[in-house]
Amino acid sequence: MTFRFSEFADATHIEPSGEGLWRAEIQPDWDIAGAANGGYLLSIVARASAAAGGRPDPVTVTGHFLSPGTPGPVTIATEVIKTGRRFATVRSKMTNADGRPLLTSIGAFSDLTDAPGPEMVSAVVPDLPPVDECVPVDPTPAFPPPFMTQVELRIHPEDSRFAMGRPTGTARVRGWFRFRRAQPLDTLGLIVATDAFPPTIFNTELPIAWAPTVELTTHIRKRPDPDAWLRCAFTTRFITRGFLEEDGELWDEDGHFVAQSRQLALLPRD
Amino acid sequence: MTFRFSEFADATHIEPSGEGLWRAEIQPDWDIAGAANGGYLLSIVARASAAAGGRPDPVTVTGHFLSPGTPGPVTIATEVIKTGRRFATVRSKMTNADGRPLLTSIGAFSDLTDAPGPEMVSAVVPDLPPVDECVPVDPTPAFPPPFMTQVELRIHPEDSRFAMGRPTGTARVRGWFRFRRAQPLDTLGLIVATDAFPPTIFNTELPIAWAPTVELTTHIRKRPDPDAWLRCAFTTRFITRGFLEEDGELWDEDGHFVAQSRQLALLPRD
Numbered sequence: 001m002t003f004r005f006s007e008f009a010d011a012t013h014i015e016p017s018g019e020g021l022w023r024a025e026i027q028p029d030w031d032i033a034g035a036a037n038g039g040y041l042l043s044i045v046a047r048a049s050a051a052a053g054g055r056p057d058p059v060t061v062t063g064h065f066l067s068p069g070t071p072g073p074v075t076i077a078t079e080v081i082k083t084g085r086r087f088a089t090v091r092s093k094m095t096n097a098d099g100r101p102l103l104t105s106i107g108a109f110s111d112l113t114d115a116p117g118p119e120m121v122s123a124v125v126p127d128l129p130p131v132d133e134c135v136p137v138d139p140t141p142a143f144p145p146p147f148m149t150q151v152e153l154r155i156h157p158e159d160s161r162f163a164m165g166r167p168t169g170t171a172r173v174r175g176w177f178r179f180r181r182a183q184p185l186d187t188l189g190l191i192v193a194t195d196a197f198p199p200t201i202f203n204t205e206l207p208i209a210w211a212p213t214v215e216l217t218t219h220i221r222k223r224p225d226p227d228a229w230l231r232c233a234f235t236t237r238f239i240t241r242g243f244l245e246e247d248g249e250l251w252d253e254d255g256h257f258v259a260q261s262r263q264l265a266l267l268p269r270d
Numbered sequence: 271m272t273f274r275f276s277e278f279a280d281a282t283h284i285e286p287s288g289e290g291l292w293r294a295e296i297q298p299d300w301d302i303a304g305a306a307n308g309g310y311l312l313s314i315v316a317r318a319s320a321a322a323g324g325r326p327d328p329v330t331v332t333g334h335f336l337s338p339g340t341p342g343p344v345t346i347a348t349e350v351i352k353t354g355r356r357f358a359t360v361r362s363k364m365t366n367a368d369g370r371p372l373l374t375s376i377g378a379f380s381d382l383t384d385a386p387g388p389e390m391v392s393a394v395v396p397d398l399p400p401v402d403e404c405v406p407v408d409p410t411p412a413f414p415p416p417f418m419t420q421v422e423l424r425i426h427p428e429d430s431r432f433a434m435g436r437p438t439g440t441a442r443v444r445g446w447f448r449f450r451r452a453q454p455l456d457t458l459g460l461i462v463a464t465d466a467f468p469p470t471i472f473n474t475e476l477p478i479a480w481a482p483t484v485e486l487t488t489h490i491r492k493r494p495d496p497d498a499w500l501r502c503a504f505t506t507r508f509i510t511r512g513f514l515e516e517d518g519e520l521w522d523e524d525g526h527f528v529a530q531s532r533q534l535a536l537l538p539r540d
Contacts, residue, residue: 059513060485060534062332064359064376066352081363081374082336087484089334091361091374093351104351104361106334106376108484115511117537120474122441123507171392204390214357214378215330217487219534221510237393240491240527241385243329257510262532264330264489267387 007183008150008192012044014051020078022048024094028071032147035068038213039195040147043188045076045092045105050188052078053088053109057187061107062217069094069102086110112187112223125255126174126233128156134176135160137198151196152180154229162202171200171236176229177250184226193230194218194248194261200236201244201267209268211244216263218248228253242267277453278420278462282314284321290348292318294364298341302417305338308483309465310417313458315346315362315375320458322348323358323379327457331377332487339364339372356380382457382493395525396444396503398426404446405430407468421466422450424499432472441470441506446499447520454496463500464488464518464531470506471514471537479538481514486533488518498523512537 011030017023024047030040042063050056078092087108094103128134134154139145155175161168177193179185185193199211224230231251236244248261281300287293294317300310312333320326348362357378364373398404404424409415425445431438447463449455455463469481494500501521506514518531 060334062376062485062487064330064351064378066354066359081334081371084336089336089374091376101351104359104376106332106361106374106485108334112511115513117512118476118509119511120441120476120509121507171390206388206390215332215376215487217332217485217532219485219513219515219532221508221513237391238491238527238530239388239390241382241389242387243385243489243491245489245530257508260508260515262487262489 008179008189011040012047012188014044014048014076020052022051022076022078023073024048024076025073026069026071029146030150031071033210035070037147037192037195038065038216039192041069041094041103042105042216043191045094045103046107046191047188048076048078049090049092049105049107050109053080053083053090055088055109055111057110057112057223058191058218058220059087059108059110060217060219061105061191062215063103063105064215065103065213066101073097074102112220121257123249125251126231126249128174128176128231131176131229133157150180151192152178153197159203167203167205169204171204172234173197173200173203174233177232178229185224185230186226187220187223190220190224190250190259191218193232193250194259197232197234200234200246207268211265211268214264214266216261218259218261220259222256222258224258225252230258239267278449278459282317282458284314284318284346290322292321292346292348293343294346295343296339296341299416300420301341303480305340307417307462307465308335308486309462311339311364311373312375312486313461315364315373316377316461317458318346318348319360319362319375319377320379323350323353323360325358325379325381327380327382327493328461328488328490329357329378329380330487330489331375331461332485333373333375334485335373335483336371343367344372382490391527393519395521396501396519398444398446398501401446401499403427420450421462422448423467429473437473437475439474441474442504443467443470443473444503447502448499455494455500456496457490457493460490460494460520460529461488463502463520464529467502467504470504470516477538481535481538484534484536486531488529488531490529492526492528494528495522500528509537
């Protein structure tokens with residue numbers, strides 16, 4: 001296999017293939033630790049759902065992850081449940097060539113170009129040093145290529161201590177996100193950003209291991225600046241009974257709130 | 271119409287009515303401000319989904335609210351997407367007698383009887399005065415019956431100031447929850463608890479108005495003590511561009527974390 005880069009738009013390309021059906025192809029260069037990145041998979045499903053609903057932007061989208069995605073053709077079956085004045089509500093299911101379901105989702109899609117309303121934000125913009133003073137996450141055995149060749153992360157120096165075997169003890173990872181190679185960021189790309197950072201639990205005393213996502217919900221309030229870095233913070237407050245949540249906040253470089261996410265993940269078992 | 275009370279178990283009763291289909295009836299006594307309480311509607315759908323999946327407890331369930339529910343018969347069409355070792359993933363759609371979709375959902379269902387794992391909770395249990403020192407929410411024109419005759423809320427005195435026209439300025443409502451008349455609380459009832467309190471924005475300077483829910487996701491970690499009060503806190507940090515989130519935390523009376531919720535709601539327009 002020739003190793004190649006497919007840009008985000010190409011890697012999430014969909015083609016209509018029948019009533020409510022879309023064909024796509026999971027690209028090998030969005031793989032991490034043996035499976036396609038979950039945010040990437042969900043962004044393909046969201047693209048098909050948005051196309052089916054005739055609205056460009058996911059306002060809230062939930063995905064349930066059922067099986068790891070491996071490179072190859074997939075089908076997305078979409079069903080528009082309701083088309084209203086503001087939202088199209090669409091549910092979708094992605095299956096691989098063997099008919100195995102990989103992901104199922106519901107989303108409300110709209111056009112976020114013009115969304116007026118009062119701004120009352122009590123949260124604080126994540127406190128990050130400038131990009132150049134943060135720690136790059138380059139492809140290594142711990143953060144395997146090829147996914148890390150697609151996204152560019154710069155971690156807050158404090159929160160990158162786990163990489164030196166000195167976790168902070170606080171289940172939090174803050175950092176900057178953008179696509180590599182000046183790929184523009186849109187509302188579908190934001191879904192990738194919500195699932196791109198090292199797990200928050202890397203900064204706890206728990207054994208380092210990837211925590212499989214059961215469900216990921218992202219609320220998108222605003223189209224991001226396509227060419228700028230995103231300011232991100234991920235935190236976990238509840239590790240209980242084999243589960244943990246991971247809450248994400250995404251802000252524009254200039255401090256506007258863009259999106260928030262929450263995922264339910266499984267604590268890796270020994 | 272005779273005004274009557276139907277207990278939660280009866281009010282969410284489902285009957286199989288064909289392949290993956292369930293019949294239920296929206297009861298008039300779970301109505302608030304002209305529409306069935308959203309948490310109540312979602313708990314009916316979750317009951318059908320759990321039955322279809324053969325697992326009793328919702329671990330994570332997302333509902334998208336499409337049209338107000340009014341009393342009368344409804345059909346829930348369930349589809350089991352995957353049955354795994356730990357979870358059954360089920361998507362469902364509730365339609366009324368006219369065929370109008372009211373609610374669509376996806377959930378992962380499991381058995382939460384025995385869920386071991388390390389406990390690492392950095393959140394603080396909501397600081398609430400004893401039940402008797404909190405402010406009851408009794409049925410009034412502002413909090414209309416009949417829903418408030420089903421649930422018993424005791425609001426933190428600080429957070430109930432909006433009722434006297436003196437909002438705190440902090441979009442937060444903390445309080446105690448239980449069903450009235452000693453109805454036991456189970457994991458389906460928790461879904462009602464996540465959507466039962468006065469909106470957090472009542473404590474802001476925004477005009478008092480109900481904020482319609484677009485989507486509600488609840489993660490349930492633990493079966494609640496069926497006979498005790500739940501300790502709850504709801505907060506909103508981001509009111510932007512016509513949307514707000516409402517984050518809920520639910521704890522047992524004795525301080526164990528039970529569930530968390532997030533809903534995306536629409537800011538009422540003038």
